[in-house]
Amino acid sequence: MAKKPNPPRRSASSTKNDDDTGNVNVNDSALGAGCSIEDMLLAAQERGSDNLETGRYLVSFKDGALEEGIKALRSQSMRVADARDFGEQAVAMDGLGDADAVLFPEINVALVGGGAMASRGMDVAEEIASDSPVEVIEPEYFVFSDGEAGAYLRGFLRATETIARDLGEAGEERDDEGEDAQVLGATWGINACRVPPSSRNGLRIRVAVLDTGMDLGHPDFAGRAIVSASFVGQPVQDLHSHGTHCIGTACGPQAPAGNTPRYGVAFRSTIYVGKVLSNAGNSVSGSVLAGMNWAVANNCQVISMSLGSQSPVQAAYTNAGRAALMRGLVMVAAAGNSAAGTGAPANSPTIMSVASLDRNLRPSSISNFGKIEISAPGRDVYSSVPRPQRYGYKSGTSMAAPHVAGVAALWAQSSSALRGQALWNRLLATARPLPFPPSRVGRGLVQAP
Amino acid sequence: MSTSDPLWTITCEPGADLAPICQALQAAGLDVVEVLDIIGVIQGRCPAAVVPKLAAVPGVADVAPTLGFQLDPE
Numbered sequence: 001m002a003k004k005p006n007p008p009r010r011s012a013s014s015t016k017n018d019d020d021t022g023n024v025n026v027n028d029s030a031l032g033a034g035c036s037i038e039d040m041l042l043a044a045q046e047r048g049s050d051n052l053e054t055g056r057y058l059v060s061f062k063d064g065a066l067e068e069g070i071k072a073l074r075s076q077s078m079r080v081a082d083a084r085d086f087g088e089q090a091v092a093m094d095g096l097g098d099a100d101a102v103l104f105p106e107i108n109v110a111l112v113g114g115g116a117m118a119s120r121g122m123d124v125a126e127e128i129a130s131d132s133p134v135e136v137i138e139p140e141y142f143v144f145s146d147g148e149a150g151a152y153l154r155g156f157l158r159a160t161e162t163i164a165r166d167l168g169e170a171g172e173e174r175d176d177e178g179e180d181a182q183v184l185g186a187t188w189g190i191n192a193c194r195v196p197p198s199s200r201n202g203l204r205i206r207v208a209v210l211d212t213g214m215d216l217g218h219p220d221f222a223g224r225a226i227v228s229a230s231f232v233g234q235p236v237q238d239l240h241s242h243g244t245h246c247i248g249t250a251c252g253p254q255a256p257a258g259n260t261p262r263y264g265v266a267f268r269s270t271i272y273v274g275k276v277l278s279n280a281g282n283s284v285s286g287s288v289l290a291g292m293n294w295a296v297a298n299n300c301q302v303i304s305m306s307l308g309s310q311s312p313v314q315a316a317y318t319n320a321g322r323a324a325l326m327r328g329l330v331m332v333a334a335a336g337n338s339a340a341g342t343g344a345p346a347n348s349p350t351i352m353s354v355a356s357l358d359r360n361l362r363p364s365s366i367s368n369f370g371k372i373e374i375s376a377p378g379r380d381v382y383s384s385v386p387r388p389q390r391y392g393y394k395s396g397t398s399m400a401a402p403h404v405a406g407v408a409a410l411w412a413q414s415s416s417a418l419r420g421q422a423l424w425n426r427l428l429a430t431a432r433p434l435p436f437p438p439s440r441v442g443r444g445l446v447q448a449p
Numbered sequence: 450m451s452t453s454d455p456l457w458t459i460t461c462e463p464g465a466d467l468a469p470i471c472q473a474l475q476a477a478g479l480d481v482v483e484v485l486d487i488i489g490v491i492q493g494r495c496p497a498a499v500v501p502k503l504a505a506v507p508g509v510a511d512v513a514p515t516l517g518f519q520l521d522p523e
Contacts, residue, residue: 282517289458319460
């Protein structure tokens with residue numbers, strides 16, 4: 001039985017420091033067999049690669065050539081971990097330490113780090129000698145839980161995909177004006193808020209999104225003015241996806257690449273990315289409050305929060321909302337997805353609570369109710385997600401809040417008088433009434449100027 | 450005081466000067482972690498038994514436990 005492996009070596013990206021610059025530099029030589037999935041995702045984003053390769057390789061050995069294959073790897077001075085050294089051959093992938101390769105003897109495969117391959121001049125493209133124990137060497141690919149990677153690999157997205165995401169509910173009604181019949185080129189949510197006909201784009205308006213951060217290298221945001229800070233001890237770079245999706249809705253481009261439909265509202269706004277949720281999607285209210293303080297201190301006219309908890313009104317959040325209003329800023333928060341009373345911070349009287357609507361403009365079944373100021377599209381919302389997938393669908397009041405935030409930025413741009421409470425009042429006064437109680441939809445569906 | 454004491458969120462009266470409030474909170478036994486001066490919130494650690502003393506400090510509007518939360522799973 002081999003020695004227990006050393007604890008994993010810390011890579012550059014996981015160095016603990018209080019620096020919130022979000023600078024990450026993981027080069028491929030750090031991608032040993034034991035590196036974390038997070039490190040590989042960061043490295044893939046750094047490379048700017050369009051494929052889904054992780055940077056590691058799967059070496060398959062010919063039948064009966066396993067021992068010879070192991071010798072071949074070791075003869076290249078590779079440190080080879082072996083699944084047989086783990087109980088039940090359950091390899092602790094985070095316990096491989098400095099191993100260059102890990103062997104899966106039952107399936108005749110070795111996983112080899114990218115750095116180990118490159119430094120020994122082993123090239124995937126090279127032809128394998130006929131007497132080699134190796135049958136084939138293939139890149140390792142990222143795997144995702146949803147179907148979006150498939151769409152990504154096809155290399156394009158048809159606008160009709162926005163129609164394909166049907167609710168499948170019996171008797172689904174179409175809007176009687178017919179205007180939410182799919183306009184090719186924009187998502188249903190962008191159309192429902194009447195964003196495309198607007199002459200506004202949020203220019204010179206600061207929109208803060210307090211969430212899981214952002215994929216700062218996403219191609220749809222190249223050249224955008226972005227200010228970022230982290231309040232959770234992790235780089236701003238979004239490894240969750242929620243933050244990138246919300247920012248996409250609030251601030252995404254007017255004309256995304258390829259056949260991608262428009263999914264964002266305030267496409268010329270300045271984006272303030274406040275990472276108040278970890279890459280695991282959790283946090284404490286202290287981090288959220290620190291983010292709120294930062295956004296208010298930086299005079300962000302619109303502050304969007306797609307987060308919360310099923311708790312009573314928190315005085316600290318109410319204070320923050322009040323401080324914002326007094327400085328001519330507006331805080332907007334998702335009502336919550338518990339089909340119960342509005343959660344915090346949306347339940348603060350000084351923070352605008354947003355409910356979620358389905359495609360047929362009915363309140364979403366999961367959307368919280370009670371203290372609701374306004375509502376917005378929240379079901380099957382298409383927006384940006386971190387590379388390599390780049391785009392994806394999400395549902396919830398989390399998706400509704402950034403629609404309101406983006407539209408608020410358009411209104412703020414339209415008049416310097418529309419700040420703070422005045423902006424709040426205008427959003428409510430111009431909302432499209434819906435045939436549901438205010439406790440479900442507030443004053444109605446938010447509408448762009 | 451220790452880092453295993455719970456975190457508390459202290460909300461101050463709007464417009465209050467935070468510096469004297471901070472000092473008074475510390476004197477009462479709060480280990481101040483962060484002062485969010487723009488929104489009038491102070492965060493710190495102390496044992497639960499100290500909380501009533503914090504609430505009694507002039508200028509303090511509310512003392513509440515710092516909440517944890519988690520995004521809904523996709």
